[in-house]
Amino acid sequence: MTNHHVDDFIKRISDKIETVSGKTIDEASERDVYVGVASIVNDEIKHKWIRTSDTYEKEKVKQVYYLSMEFLVGRLLESNLLNGGLLDVTNEAIKKIGFEPKRVYAHEHDAGLGNGGLGRLAACFLDSLASLNYPGHGCGIRYRYGLFEQRIIHGHQIELPDYWLKEDYPWETRKGDESFKIHFRGDVHMHKRIDGSLEFRYENTDQVMAVPYDIPVVGYKNETVNTLRLWSAESITREKDYLTSQQSQYYHHLDHKHSIEQISGFLYPDDSSYEGKELRLKQQYFLVSASIQHILRQYKKQQRGPLTNLPEHVVIQINDTHPSLAIPELMRLLMDDEHYGWDDAWKITNKTIAYTNHTTLSEALEKWPKTMVERLLPRIYMIINEINERFCRGLWFDHPELRNVIPELAIIADDQVHMARLAIVGSFSVNGVARLHTEILKKKEMKNFYCLFPDRFNNKTNGITHRRWLLQINRGLSRLITEVIGTNWIQRPNQLISLLRYSKDSAFLEEVDKVKLHNKRELAQFIYDRTGIAVDEYSIFDVQIKRLHEYKRQLLNIFHVIYLYNELKDNPTLDITPRTFIFGAKAAPSYHLAKEVIKLIHTVASLVNYDPDIAGKLKVVFLENYNVSLAEKIIPAADISEQISTASKEASGTGNMKMMMNGALTVGTMDGANIEIRDLVGDQHIFMFGLTADEVLAYYEYGGYNARDIYNTDERVRRILNQLNEGVFGSQEIEFKDIYYNILYHNDPYFVLKDFDPYIEIHELVEQAYRDRTTWLNKSVTNIAYSGKFSSDRTIQEYASKIWKLNQVPINKATDEQ
Ligand code: 26W
Numbered sequence: 001m002t003n004h005h006v007d008d009f010i011k012r013i014s015d016k017i018e019t020v021s022g023k024t025i026d027e028a029s030e031r032d033v034y035v036g037v038a039s040i041v042n043d044e045i046k047h048k049w050i051r052t053s054d055t056y057e058k059e060k061v062k063q064v065y066y067l068s069m070e071f072l073v074g075r076l077l078e079s080n081l082l083n084g085g086l087l088d089v090t091n092e093a094i095k096k097i098g099f100e101p102k103r104v105y106a107h108e109h110d111a112g113l114g115n116g117g118l119g120r121l122a123a124c125f126l127d128s129l130a131s132l133n134y135p136g137h138g139c140g141i142r143y144r145y146g147l148f149e150q151r152i153i154h155g156h157q158i159e160l161p162d163y164w165l166k167e168d169y170p171w172e173t174r175k176g177d178e179s180f181k182i183h184f185r186g187d188v189h190m191h192k193r194i195d196g197s198l199e200f201r202y203e204n205t206d207q208v209m210a211v212p213y214d215i216p217v218v219g220y221k222n223e224t225v226n227t228l229r230l231w232s233a234e235s236i237t238r239e240k241d242y243l244t245s246q247q248s249q250y251y252h253h254l255d256h257k258h259s260i261e262q263i264s265g266f267l268y269p270d271d272s273s274y275e276g277k278e279l280r281l282k283q284q285y286f287l288v289s290a291s292i293q294h295i296l297r298q299y300k301k302q303q304r305g306p307l308t309n310l311p312e313h314v315v316i317q318i319n320d321t322h323p324s325l326a327i328p329e330l331m332r333l334l335m336d337d338e339h340y341g342w343d344d345a346w347k348i349t350n351k352t353i354a355y356t357n358h359t360t361l362s363e364a365l366e367k368w369p370k371t372m373v374e375r376l377l378p379r380i381y382m383i384i385n386e387i388n389e390r391f392c393r394g395l396w397f398d399h400p401e402l403r404n405v406i407p408e409l410a411i412i413a414d415d416q417v418h419m420a421r422l423a424i425v426g427s428f429s430v431n432g433v434a435r436l437h438t439e440i441l442k443k444k445e446m447k448n449f450y451c452l453f454p455d456r457f458n459n460k461t462n463g464i465t466h467r468r469w470l471l472q473i474n475r476g477l478s479r480l481i482t483e484v485i486g487t488n489w490i491q492r493p494n495q496l497i498s499l500l501r502y503s504k505d506s507a508f509l510e511e512v513d514k515v516k517l518h519n520k521r522e523l524a525q526f527i528y529d530r531t532g533i534a535v536d537e538y539s540i541f542d543v544q545i546k547r548l549h550e551y552k553r554q555l556l557n558i559f560h561v562i563y564l565y566n567e568l569k570d571n572p573t574l575d576i577t578p579r580t581f582i583f584g585a586k587a588a589p590s591y592h593l594a595k596e597v598i599k600l601i602h603t604v605a606s607l608v609n610y611d612p613d614i615a616g617k618l619k620v621v622f623l624e625n626y627n628v629s630l631a632e633k634i635i636p637a638a639d640i641s642e643q644i645s646t647a648s649k650e651a652s653g654t655g656n657m658k659m660m661m662n663g664a665l666t667v668g669t670m671d672g673a674n675i676e677i678r679d680l681v682g683d684q685h686i687f688m689f690g691l692t693a694d695e696v697l698a699y700y701e702y703g704g705y706n707a708r709d710i711y712n713t714d715e716r717v718r719r720i721l722n723q724l725n726e727g728v729f730g731s732q733e734i735e736f737k738d739i740y741y742n743i744l745y746h747n748d749p750y751f752v753l754k755d756f757d758p759y760i761e762i763h764e765l766v767e768q769a770y771r772d773r774t775t776w777l778n779k780s781v782t783n784i785a786y787s788g789k790f791s792s793d794r795t796i797q798e799y800a801s802k803i804w805k806l807n808q809v810p811i812n813k814a815t816d817e818q
Pocket of ligand 1: 115116117118119121270271272273274275320358359364365366433462650651652653654672
C-alpha cells in the first residue's frame with residue numbers, strides 16, 4: 001500500500017468527521033473516528049447494495065430467505081472493511097492520525113441478537129452467502145434489547161439489560177414505507193363466495209405494524225451486498241386517536257402502544273430450554289407474518305408469474321422450529337388473500353419451506369398449548385388443525401403399520417401444538433447440523449418421520465466464516481499462512497490443506513509458535529486489565545467458551561482443576577506444566593444449576609489463584625460477558641479447545657471449528673462435529689475421550705448408570721464431591737449442595753463422574769504432548785490445514801446445491817461512478 005493511498009484516505013476521514021461531527025481531525029475523539037469510518041463504508045457500499053437488489057429483481061433469480069429469531073452479528077465495522085478491501089488502508093490511516101484501530105472498532109456495540117450457536121451460525125451464513133455471490137437474505141427481529149449483559153458480583157451472575165441502540169447504529173436503514181400489518185386475536189368469519197369457495201374474514205383483531213430496518217451484508221471483495229432485514233414492532237395508533245379521546249383513553253392508548261412495542265422488546269435469553277410464554281409466540285408470528293408478506297409482495301412486484309411458480313423463485317429456510325409458523329402463514333396468505341384452494345396452497349408451501357433442526361434435547365422442543373395458539377392466532381390455528389387432520393387421516397389410511405404411533409406423530413396431541421412435527425410435515429427438507437446429529441434424528445428422535453419421508457432428511461455439517469474467524473481476528477497467523485501458501489486459501493479455504501507440506505518445517509513451526517505466543521501475550525494483558533489476574537503466557541491456555549449448560553459439562557472441566565489442585569496440595573513439588581484455565585459462559589437467568597457452576601468456577605479460582613502452594617502453576621480465569629467480540633480476543637490465543645459435551649447432546653458445536661482454525665488442539669468427546677474433526681486430522685492430532693453416543697443412549701434406555709459406584713470406588717472423585725458438600729470451597733456450606741445432590745441423588749444425568757477418569761487421563765496426554773514443542777506445533781498446523789472444510793462457504797455451497805437449488809449471481813461492477 002502506498003503512502004499516497006493512506007493520505008487520501010486520511011483526507012476522506014477528516015472530511016467525513018467535519019461533516020458528520022462538525023470537528024476537525026485534531027479535535028476528533030475515538031468515537032468520531034469510528035462514526036466517520038463507518039460512514040465512509042456506508043458510502044462505499046450504497047451503490048453496490050442498490051445494484052445487487054436491482055440485479056436480483058431484473059434477472060428474476062431464485063432467492064433464499066433465511067428466517068431466524070436470532071442473528072448474532074457482533075461488530076460490523078472491521079469485517080465490512082475487510083470484505084470491502086479497505087481494512088489495511090484504514091488501519092494505516094487510523095494509526096497515522098494517532099489512534100489505535102482496535103480501540104476505534106471497539107466503539108461499536110455488539111449486535112447481540114442471539115443466544116449462541118444457532119444465532120452465530122445465521123450470521124456466518126449471511127457472510128458466506130454474500131461472499132459467494134448467492135442471492136440470499138436474512139429476516140429477523142430488531143430486538144431493542146439483545147442478550148443480557150453479564151456481570152459477576154462476588155462470583156454470582158447478574159444480568160443487566162443490553163440496550164445496544166443507545167448510540168446511533170450506523171448500519172441500519174429504516175424502511176417505513178415497506179411496513180406490514182400483523183393481526184393478532186379477533187374473530188374469524190366464514191363466507192361463501194359466489195363460486196362456492198370459502199372466504200375468511202378477520203374482525204376485531206389487534207393490529208401491529210412491522211417496520212423493517214435493513215442492514216447491508218457485504219460480500220468479500222466482490223460487488224454483492226445482500227440484506228439482513230430486521231422487523232420492529234410499532235403501534236398503528238395515530239395522533240388523532242389521542243386527540244379525540246378522553247383523558248382515561250389517553251393512558252389506554254399509551255398502554256396499548258407500549259404493549260405492542262414489547263413484541264420486539266427483547267430477545268429471550270434461554271437457549272435450549274423452551275418456555276411457553278405468549279410473548280415469545282407473538283414474536284415468532286410477528287417475524288413470520290412480516291417476512292412472508294414481504295416475500296410475496298416482492299414476488300408480485302417483480303412479476304414473476306402465478307404463485308404456483310413460487311418454489312422456483314423462492315426458498316425459505318427456517319432456523320429451527322422458532323419460525324415454523326411460516327408454514328400455516330404461507331398457507332393462509334395463499335388461500336385467504338390469493339384465493340388458492342387447499343391442495344394448490346399446500347403444494348406451493350411444501351415445496352418452498354425447508355427446516356433445519358439444531359437440537360435433540362427434549363426440553364428444547366417447542367410445544368405451544370393449543371388454547372394459546374387458538375386465542376392468539378385463530379386463523380392460523382384453524383390451518384394447523386386442518387394440516388393435522390389431513391396428515392393423520394393420511395397416516396391412518398396409507399400407513400396402517402403406523403396406526404399405533406399416530407399420537408407421537410400428530411401435530412396437535414395432548415392439547416399441544418408440536419412445532420417440530422409441523423416443521424417436518426410442512427417442508428421439503430429436514431436437515432441436521434452434523435453427521436452424528438442427523439443420524440440420531442433419523443434413527444431415534446424422528447425415526448417414524450424418517451420412515452414416512454426418507455428423502456426429506458439430510459445432513460449439512462455446520463461451518464464458520466473463516467474471514468471473520470481467521471483472517472480478521474488472527475492477522476499474524478493469516479499473514480504467515482499467506483507467506484507460505486499464497487492467498488488462494490482466502491477464496492478457497494480448502495486450500496489450507498497445502499499447509500500440510502509445512503507441518504514439519506521447523507522454521508515455519510517456529511513462526512507459528514511466535515504468533516501463538518504473541519496472541520497469548522495480548523490475551524494475558526487483557527485478562528490482567530479486566531480481572532487483575534496475572535497469567536503466565538507460557539502456560540497452557542486451556543479454553544472453554546460457550547453457553548453454560550449441564551450437557552456442555554463445564555463441571556467436568558472444573559473438577560479437573562480441583563483434582564490438579566488437590567494433587568498439588570498433596571505434593572507441592574509436583575512437576576506439572578503450568579496451565580491457565582479460561583472460561584467464558586452465560587447462564588440462562590432462570591437456570592439455577594448453571595449459575596451454581598459459575599459460582600463454583602469463581603470460588604475455585606479465588607482459592608487456586610492465590611495459594612502459595614500452587615505457586616502460579618494453575619490459574620483459573622472467568623471472563624465475564626462472553627460474546628462475539630470477546631470470543632474474537634480469546635480464540636487466537638487458545639492452546640486447548642474444550643469440547644466435552646455428553647456424547648449425543650451437542651448437535652454440532654461451532655466453537656470447536658473456530659479454535660481448530662486458530663491452531664488449538666481439541667480435547668473432546670465423540671459428539672457433534674468433533675467426530676468430523678477427528679476423521680480429518682486423525683487420532684494422533686486430537687484428544688478424544690469418554691463415552692460414545694451409542695453408549696450414552698444405551699445407558700439412558702436402562703435409566704442411566706450408577707453414579708454412586710464411582711463415588712464409592714474412585715477416591716479422587718469422592719474427595720472432590722465431599723469438598724463441595726463440606727464447604728471447602730466457600731464460606732457457606734450449602735453453596736454447592738445442589739451440584740452435589742444432582743450428581744449423587746439424581747444419578748449424574750450428564751455422566752460427569754463416568755467420564756471423569758478418561759478425562760483426567762487424556763489431559764495427562766495433553767500435558768506430555770505440550771512438552772514436546774515440535775510435535776505439538778505439528779499437530780497445531782495439521783489442525784489448521786484441515787480446518788478449511790469447516791468454512792461456512794462449504795456449508796452454504798451444500799445448502800445451495802442440494803436444498804435450495806440456487807445459482808450464484810455475480811453482480812457487475814458499476815460502469816461509471818454513479
Ligand atoms: C426455545 C428455546 C430454544 C432456544 C434456542 C431452544 C433451542 C435453541 C437453539 C436450538 C440452541 C442452539 O443454539 N443450538 C446450537 O446450534 C448450533 C448451530 O447449529 C450447534 O452448533 C449447537 O450444537 C447447538 O447446541
